[in-house]
Amino acid sequence: MHIRQITLVTLMATSSACAQPTGATALTPPMGWNPWNAFHTEVSESKILAVAEKLKQSGLADAGYVYVNMDDGWWLRRRADGGIDVRTSMFPSADLGNGKTSMRPWVDRLHAMGLMAGIYTDIGRNSCSQAWEAKSPNLPVGSQTEREIGTYGYQQQDMRLLLGDWNFDYVKIDACGLADYGSDKRFVGDGSYRAFEPIMIRNHPERGDSKEVEALYARLKRALVEARPLGDYVLSICTWGEAYVNDWGGHYGNLWRTSADIRASWSSMLQNFDSAASRPLYAGPGHWNDPDMLEIGLGDFDASHPVEARAHMSLWAIISAPLILGADLSTAPQSVFDIVGNREVIAINQDPARNQGVTIARDGDTQVIAKTLAQPGRKAVALVNRGKSPRTVSVSLARLNLASATVRDVWTGKESTVDKGVISVDLAPHETALLTVQGKPRRGEVAYLGEMPARVQVLADGSDALPAALRKAWVPVQADAAPSGEVLVLDGRRIENGIGALANSRIAVRLDGAFRRFRATAGAMDTPALGEKPATTTWRVYGDGKLLFERTVAVTTSIDVPVAGVKTLELAALSTTGAAGVVAWGQAELAR
Structure with missing residues (x-):
């Protein structure tokens, strides 16, 4: 069975045997x-x-x-x-x-x-x-x-x-x-x-x-x-x-x-x-x-x-x-x-939330990676200097979706409060600062999908329609970025939080009945490498296999659906022409 052919029903039936072992093995990285x-x-x-x-x-x-x-x-x-x-x-x-x-x-x-x-x-x-x-x-x-x-x-x-x-x-x-x-x-x-x-x-x-x-x-x-x-x-x-x-x-x-x-x-x-x-x-x-x-x-x-x-x-x-x-x-x-x-x-x-860190900023030789940890309001942040010259690397608390915070350097043990809402570190060549940040969530009980990648599983990625060179270089479904690695842009506006994907992709999100609403602004992106964007896209949202939302549009569309009690959410973006294209679930978020 090829992973790009899996349906939601198949996923639910086979996940214990295939997606992860039936025992409690490698639930965190070995x-x-x-x-x-x-x-x-x-x-x-x-x-x-x-x-x-x-x-x-x-x-x-x-x-x-x-x-x-x-x-x-x-x-x-x-x-x-x-x-x-x-x-x-x-x-x-x-x-x-x-x-x-x-x-x-x-x-x-x-x-x-x-x-x-x-x-x-x-x-x-x-x-x-x-x-x-x-x-x-x-x-x-x-x-x-x-x-x-x-x-x-x-x-x-x-x-x-x-x-x-x-x-x-x-x-x-x-x-x-x-x-x-x-x-x-x-x-x-x-x-x-x-x-x-x-x-x-x-x-x-x-x-x-x-x-x-x-x-x-x-x-x-x-x-x-x-x-x-x-x-x-x-x-x-x-x-x-x-x-x-x-x-x-x-x-x-x-x-x-x-x-x-x-x-x-x-x-x-x-x-x-x-x-x-x-x-x-x-x-x-x-x-x-x-x-x-x-x-x-x-x-x-x-x-x-x-x-x-x-x-x-x-x-x-x-x-x-x-x-x-x-x-x-x-x-x-x-x-x-x-x-x-x-x-x-x-x-x-080994954090029990089991999220992989997500790159939230990249500028030349500098990079910022954030990982949402299990404790509420707690994140790990890596500020990276990949190059041969000293660099100052910064990230705002707003980009971490926090309103206020204290910071601990896990290599030195030094603790500090955040000044003026920005974490800033001077880094030597090849140095990475690894921090834990404890703060107050900026939007209370709301979390973006990009902050909880451990809950997401790619069911279909749409990559078969990509030219060979792009399929090798791109990532079909990305957190807070387009498949090409570029920033998400909808209607000419940069989107910091969201899921970038290829047309004809589907992803499942494990909710476990813990959330009340799902919201996003969804749309197709202009992607010169693939030619014109699809004329229209059909957006579908399923909750435990039941259709909660469907709309076919050529422009962006707002999605706001109740998901109380839903265990598994499925998001599908279907090109009406079947052609390759890049889509974005902008500001995709779940509210408790």
Whole structure:
């Protein structure tokens, strides 16, 4: 089932099985550690155990870093019966004698420590290390078929093994097997690996078969549900932002990579951050945008770069990114633990309202991101200097929809009151100030949809009508911005609060009976990249499947409907010509 074809009835029927797990897993972003950035495949049981013990001793486990994940390199071969032998030189505890191996002893050991265990595999026949780490001593061995250790053709069997027999809690599913084993590759031509003509073309999703990629992950998700019916696991989809995964990943995974692999450089970190920061309406309880692991302790974010390290942590925290550490914690200095273990920063990431932060201002190298927290009148705000020169970054309380406030810097602990209704911070190059702001809501019991992205789910995004280049660059449904990232404009007037979307899109809003009215000013936007805006748009509002509002107009229209008792609101903007276009639910708000 493709996410853009889901109806409201289907959503309500399948959300527990697909949109998020049936158990209470990943209701906030997962936290833990992965060895790839520190060791690649040069890893061992002793190295991972040393990090696991450090998580416990340092207090990071108590702070929430509980997933200890394995990455590529753990497998030895696939047997004739379809089972997988473990590389016992890497995991001695896997040797059960008589030629039998199992990761269950390792998983049991982590569980006895109060930690959770993660494992890695690929959606194709072969893994990433086999294509990209040719000199690794830890590649699968044996015949061509014995070295096919990916899940392709073995999804049910592998999921029963990894999450059933071995009892792992977290599984990361990479996708190099779908992209890197074409017949033109040297290692395919020499017979090392069997050809798999790519259905994922890196950087060219329009040339691949994204629907088949999605279908493979959908089938794997069903295999996971069969292996662990209670849903007490985390599924990490790793297609690096390819195959339009950002539009469908949340239907199957608890997290999905929005970008290429992160590197320990400032520019790479920002690129990965941007890939997730623009998609707050696609994230929420049980499904999270994943810009990749934290590089704190490595490269541009090591102990000699504390400003950059704190900025990296701040940005991942405010956009509700999974906090998966990547440095070798067994040798890391205390300054790394001080940054990744900051409880106030972690609390922002793990806030029970589960909202991803929304960019509310961007001017060159400066950026302001606001995240609505669970406590009434409380927000987290990141003021960001992305550039190489000092900058002063400001945001008004009015833009935060607050009337008065006090501010706390969560890195320094400094508290202050807001002077003249404006928060203003002087920032060094690459510095981010992460603040909590406690104030009085400017409009009392009214909240904008852009302030509550965790309540929103995209049902249909209209992106199929976009030209390929725009579909790759735009975000079909945005909070407080148009799909292009530009400001919302209706009737020549800038709109600060609202939802920007494509024509023929539908979004659901979880109300839980907590609101009385829904109000918005809706209209189509002039979008030169798409030509003229649609002649008319049909606007529909449903409450629990019942039509509450419908109007077809060529101009903007005001919407004001009662929603008392409604559990799920659906908003649809339909182009009467079926053409691509940009629409805005301006000032979309809910009143309690």
